[in-house]
Amino acid sequence: MVAQRFSLVGHLVASLERCVRLSEEDRRALEQFRGAPVREAPARHDLASEAQEPAVVRLLLEGWACRYKDLPDGRRQIVGFLVPGDFCDLNVHVLHRMDHSIGAITPVRYFAIPSDRLHALTENHPRVAQALLWHELVTSSIQREWLLNIGQRSAIERVAHLLVELYLRLRAAGVTADETCGFPLTQIDLADATGLTPVHINRTLQQLRRERLIALSHRELTILDVARLKQLAMFDASYLQLDSCD
Amino acid sequence: MVAQRFSLVGHLVASLERCVRLSEEDRRALEQFRGAPVREAPARHDLASEAQEPAVVRLLLEGWACRYKDLPDGRRQIVGFLVPGDFCDLNVHVLHRMDHSIGAITPVRYFAIPSDRLHALTENHPRVAQALLWHELVTSSIQREWLLNIGQRSAIERVAHLLVELYLRLRAAGVTADETCGFPLTQIDLADATGLTPVHINRTLQQLRRERLIALSHRELTILDVARLKQLAMFDASYLQLDSCD
DNA sequence: CGTCTATTTGAGCCCCGTCAAAGGCGGTGG
């Protein structure tokens, strides 16, 4: 039990250290979050962030979630996916309005860190603040690439690009085996993320299968030819900042 | 001359105070940037940010610019517009790679603040740090709305939404008169920003004119019916965070 | 007044959306 709690802070440290190396003292300070709870949410439910007791910063431990925005008439756009190791709501202390929702794709487990205490800690631990800012900036960079993706690429390029991005992020999170990874998104999710219709997503996936670029079934994705898929998508990984540590 | 320099720091303070009120001491510390230069760039030129001598944070003083990303084959997506009072490159110190370019739409004048000194200042002035973070988060929020816009809205809704956003931002920047504002974007710019073709932008603008929602000619835009235009675009201004000061 | 760029217009077509129905797959309960 204690061991498990300890490993949760370990998750936190690991996520923060994706960009900066923390000092021993930073790590000791983060130990105060040992007692923070691990929460769960079922698939397809919102991680309601509004009007919730003391605001928390969530660190996703298991499962997939997404950020999304709705239009009054029901149209929905997924504006980002969240995989294990990603933070939600880093902005909750600065921006008062939540401009989007966060929904669980699969059942999720997340570490709920009181955001006031986390932000208080950053006052004396600038490297922690920088790590949190870095995560926010990477999210922003991914959003820009999505704008390019949805605005300019064709359907097949768009889907290919999204699949490569998710595969690389999952690989960085350490949850892939060879070129295969769990892939819980439905074709409806892919449609909402790419601005296409589910029907057209279906035909596009079949085209990618026919060309032996991917295998996707039973919630499992295999990239059969990374190089060709990247080429088709005109994929340039630099926006993911996957190796930018200093 | 000195008076002019002083007013430049005034611009900086004003932009920072769009979200938090700075202390007298914060303002005094910002006085160190009095000597920072005002730079100019001609229309349609990049504000090249890479490989440039000491990195700077730019505060746009006059003119319009845009963030954009290119595809190898020449397709271009504008991922955001910058109007007077906006910062460019706040992330330059955290993310080492620049994942996008910044181009001047009109001739621009900007205040070039040495980013190392600005970031050093934030160590002792958390409210300045928070103000910079706030600007970055608003940019991110706008990007999410653009994803919704491009991914889900029809051509006419998309253009209407963009026009309302720009009008409101310009009004907040204090550069509108009644419902009219200078509007230097070409139809090609609008196309690159919305993911449509210039030809279709043209037809869409004509439709908006025909319905007496806007007047647009000679680089001047008038919103003839804000309420109906917002309704058409399903516009909800909260993502702009225009009145969120604490 | 000439040149260059931006805007406008027209005709044709294609990518992707829409509508509808069938088929597969996992879960649940009898």
Add this chain to the structure above:
DNA sequence: CCACCGCCTTTGACGGGGCTCAAATAGACG
């Protein structure tokens, strides 16, 4: 173990919103 149910995936036919190609017109600037 099977039957049923709900959701997801797949397939087909058709239609349309927006793209392409091409050319004419209008403004801006020297």
